[in-house]
Amino acid sequence: MNCSEMSLILQRVREENPLVHNITNVVVTNFTANGLLSLGASPVMANASEEVADMVGISRALVLNIGTLNRELVSSMILAGKTANELGIPVIFDPVGAGATPFRTEMAQLIINEVKISVLRGNAAEIANVLGEKWEIKGVDAGEQQGNNVELAINAAKKLNTIVVITGKEDVLTTGETTYLVSNGHHLLTKVTGTGCLLTSVIGAFAGVEKNLVHAALSALTFYGIAAEKAIEKVGNMGPGSFQIEFLNQLALVTSEDIHQFASFKQL
């Protein structure tokens, strides 16, 4: 995959405005919707069991996020996910806080067992805990524990038979066979809530227009990291509030030229 192909996928997101159905947490709904709109996608949030199957039926991607889960919401996620599977609509799953409580781990594993996940995205601790490894996690943020994220991602991809994205200082993307590292991004993203969640939804938007999901996810990761870098270039050390707003701006402003100039990824 090269920068021209990435740019083309971004362009298609902006032209086709794919409808992305998000069943997500109450902390990030607004930021997720604004991020998707800024990028050029069309967000919809719908959780009621009476409508999730219909809503996913008109969508181009489904994003599931357990940040503020409860049993009813998980039921809706599974119902929507199964419908998406039947219709061939990609399902992107963000197991927020898996490992922080037994309930989160259990529900994340239930979703993965019931729904065929296209792309699983989390921090290292979340992915490890989904796999059943006891990796320390701090609430919904990655803990201090360091490990080999590449190995972890490959293990997860093989065991769960899905594309796995582990974000951190460097992002890992793998099918279990093919693995990419992306080094775009900026640590200030960890100071704005929901930047991981929004990334998952942005992967959804890219997956909504590009059938090759490795290409879609890799493009989304690179694009997202570049937007963060451009935002930092603009706001410097003004603070996390200004960064959040400028990041939303940059999701609309990153160009093909930016991708060619700044993309930093490699296949392992």
Add this chain to the structure above:
Amino acid sequence: MNCSEMSLILQRVREENPLVHNITNVVVTNFTANGLLSLGASPVMANASEEVADMVGISRALVLNIGTLNRELVSSMILAGKTANELGIPVIFDPVGAGATPFRTEMAQLIINEVKISVLRGNAAEIANVLGEKWEIKGVDAGEQQGNNVELAINAAKKLNTIVVITGKEDVLTTGETTYLVSNGHHLLTKVTGTGCLLTSVIGAFAGVEKNLVHAALSALTFYGIAAEKAIEKVGNMGPGSFQIEFLNQLALVTSEDIHQFASFKQL
């Protein structure tokens, strides 16, 4: 209605700080509350069936919004709406995403059947679907289908016996007999989530101080569009993030002079 009358209503909102009770969706709660505060109104959000009747009883307007509906929430809306009707408190209804799923259409129609709506605000697809016309809608955003919004609004107002506001490139406001067009506004509003929802709540704030609801809604529409125009004048093409923040600023900053200088509406 002229600009002096509009300015006076805006001034009364800022002086009387009407309490607006919102039963709305989880995507826009924060933005709606901040928009109402910025304007000078006093927002409250309360959904529990145990308290909605009491809360509406101390409010000057009730805003219902089905953006992330479920049956329990709709029950609370109907309970609050019936109480508002008994007390003579205006009810503003935003049928977000009506037509996107059968459940939304059904619930929107249920609310309209059970509650006397003072002002119904939506995009063309939502209003058409509430009326039972199969108009294409894309999630919660207006679809591509073009039609005669004036005719649609007048039909809806007559059939549903309420004031109808259809927002779009031009906004239509009608009682079925008297019709206004408002051309203030800016297309970047569609790149910020909840700007339609917030407009509905702003109509609520204006209706909270002005009994003539056509005047209240027309003033709200014009004021809101001018705020968007002034925001664009300030942030240019910095992006949707900056626009969102400057728009919140302008809701506090639009003056009587701005209304006299920029208001662009006409009676048909």
Add this chain to the structure above:
Amino acid sequence: MNCSEMSLILQRVREENPLVHNITNVVVTNFTANGLLSLGASPVMANASEEVADMVGISRALVLNIGTLNRELVSSMILAGKTANELGIPVIFDPVGAGATPFRTEMAQLIINEVKISVLRGNAAEIANVLGEKWEIKGVDAGEQQGNNVELAINAAKKLNTIVVITGKEDVLTTGETTYLVSNGHHLLTKVTGTGCLLTSVIGAFAGVEKNLVHAALSALTFYGIAAEKAIEKVGNMGPGSFQIEFLNQLALVTSEDIHQFASFKQL
């Protein structure tokens, strides 16, 4: 308590990044999480009865906020609160809108009866209504009624056997025996939704690192007010949108030097 001690507590928040478990309302989740992140704390939101006890068990403070309450949420709050009490984790309670409806007053009192509260924070009307005094409240905002906030706070602290913080033009902090007044802050905070709620969570963050809860709360109040003053100094009268973002910036930027220079509190 002096400015050096305050600065040290702030420094410890930023070094230890205490995990703060918030069971809060859907209007302020995003703003609360961003404010805590900006300050240097680590926010988590979890409401499900299946996990709140586990989540509080890994947290350094628990914040309860009834802004958009329902019975299920209150049950989760009580469960989490009792667990926090057993584990010796401080519980900060924000009785949003107590007095606005009988349901809110009743639920606030239920929580106080079931859970040992470490710090109770509200506006004067909320605290009065929690105490059973019929003090006028306007939705979730303080009403017009003026009273002696110091007396009210001392009464509440004695009756409820907890530290009480009443915020307003001047903030009062009291154990019932020892009382402080803080005059840092800015009235524009009332034009941004959730600034009271976020303050309650910031008190939680400070209480997460400092066992002397009077020192923790007093430091939090002073720090928070200084952040607001510095934000105003930066954005002037640009409007509530810009103030909101700059305030988030300042939560990250306030230094020990700022505390020494700007802190304005006194013991009565």
